[in-house]
Amino acid sequence: MATSGIAEKALLLPPITLQQMSGIKLMNRTDTKFVATIAQLHEFLIAVQGKYYIQEIDGKRIASYHTTYFDTDDYQMYRTHHCGRQVREKIRVRTYMDNDDTFLEIKNKNNHGRTKKKRIPIQSLEHMECELDTVIPFMAKHAWYTIDQISPVIENWFNRITLVNYGKTERLTIDFNLKFHHLKSECHDSLQKVVVIELKRDGNFPSPALDILRDLRIKQSGFSKYCIGSALTNNKLWRNNFKERLIMINKIENK
Numbered sequence: 001m002a003t004s005g006i007a008e009k010a011l012l013l014p015p016i017t018l019q020q021m022s023g024i025k026l027m028n029r030t031d032t033k034f035v036a037t038i039a040q041l042h043e044f045l046i047a048v049q050g051k052y053y054i055q056e057i058d059g060k061r062i063a064s065y066h067t068t069y070f071d072t073d074d075y076q077m078y079r080t081h082h083c084g085r086q087v088r089e090k091i092r093v094r095t096y097m098d099n100d101d102t103f104l105e106i107k108n109k110n111n112h113g114r115t116k117k118k119r120i121p122i123q124s125l126e127h128m129e130c131e132l133d134t135v136i137p138f139m140a141k142h143a144w145y146t147i148d149q150i151s152p153v154i155e156n157w158f159n160r161i162t163l164v165n166y167g168k169t170e171r172l173t174i175d176f177n178l179k180f181h182h183l184k185s186e187c188h189d190s191l192q193k194v195v196v197i198e199l200k201r202d203g204n205f206p207s208p209a210l211d212i213l214r215d216l217r218i219k220q221s222g223f224s225k226y227c228i229g230s231a232l233t234n235n236k237l238w239r240n241n242f243k244e245r246l247i248m249i250n251k252i253e254n255k
Contacts, residue, residue: 005042006038006041006045006062006161006176007061007062009042009045009046010045010054010061010062010161012045012046012049013045013049013052013053013054013061014053014054015053015054015055015056015061016053016055016056016164017055017057018055018057021055021164021168021171030113030114030115030200030201031113031115031199031200032220033196033199033221033222034196034218034219034220035194035195035196035197035218035221035245035248035249035252036194036195036196036197036216036218037193037194037195037252037255038192040217040218041176041195041197043216044174044197044212044213044216045161047212047215047216048209051165051208051212052163052164052165052166052172052208052209053163053164053165053166054161054162054163054164055161055162055163057098057099058098058099060098061161062159062160063096063097063098063159063160063161063162064096064097064098064158064159065094065096065097065157065158065159065160066095066155066156066157067092067093067094067095067155067156067157067225068125068152068183069092069152069154069156069226069230070091070092070093070150070151070152070153071091071150071151071153072145072149072150075153075237077089077091077226078227078230078237081226081227082227082237082238082239082241082242083241084241086109086110086111086113087109087110087111088108089106089107089108089143089145090105090224090226091104091105091107091139091145091150092104092105092107092226093105093122093125093128093152095124097157101121102121102122102124103119103120103121103122104120104122104128104135104138105117105118105119106118106139106142108142118138118142120134120135120138122134122135125152135147152183153182153183153184153230154180154183154226154229154230155183156178156179156180156181156225157179158176158177158178158179158225159175159177160173160175161173162174165207165208165209167205169201170199170200170201170205170209171199171200172197172198172199172200172209173198174195174196174197175195175196175197175198176194176195177190177192178190178196178229180229180232180233181233182230182233182234185233185235185236187233187234188233189229189232189233191249193252193255194249194253196223196225197213221245221248222245223245228245228246231246232246
């Protein structure tokens with residue numbers, strides 16, 4: 001398996017608990033994404049030793065996620081991102097599969113590159129209709145859309161490693177083993193060799209990761225799991241502006 005050995009390298013980093021991370025939620029932040037290969041991830045996990053903690057929950061250092069994204073019938077959220085608009089929104093239900101905690105999340109990005117995320121706990125996607133007394137006012141306060149304007153469009157699964165620098169000023173999430181299922185087209189796809197690294201921080205604090213990423217020739221690249229997953233699994237969607245990223249992904253997957 002392409003990801004064998006990642007768990008072993010994750011054990012080389014000192015752990016940090018959720019409680020110890022409580023002061024760095026970064027709900028209003030700047031995000032910088034990088035696309036790497038599995039081979040580069042192995043090198044990266046070695047290079048960050050002595051600079052980063054690794055999140056550990058109940059003895060696990062690699063978490064499993066399931067996410068369902070919503071959109072309008074004419075894919076307004078997808079089209080807004082595809083057209084390159086900086087101001088955009090994503091609405092999703094995310095389940096942390098290791099403990100079944102589930103949240104309805106709204107992510108808004110402004111024209112200064114900052115991302116604000118709001119979320120509320122829900123029982124599950126399937127039971128969300130039973131929680132409308134909570135969901136409707138939450139969306140009215142934070143979302144551009146009402147619940148009756150959107151529906152589930154695509155779901156994904158992935159594994160995640162979360163790193164925190166020793167100064168506790170930033171978080172790095174490392175996503176791999178990406179799998180997609182489009183709920184409208186019923187198409188499936190997966191990315192077994194692509195790794196998405198995201199640097200999340202409140203300001204412009206010095207980041208040890210940036211030098212390491214540059215040394216490993218891991219390049220900055222936009223990567224929306226919602227948009228890329230949709231482009232891979234629904235051939236009726238516009239994808240011209242994602243063409244360069246799709247070509248890069250294809251090269252990585254076919255090496």
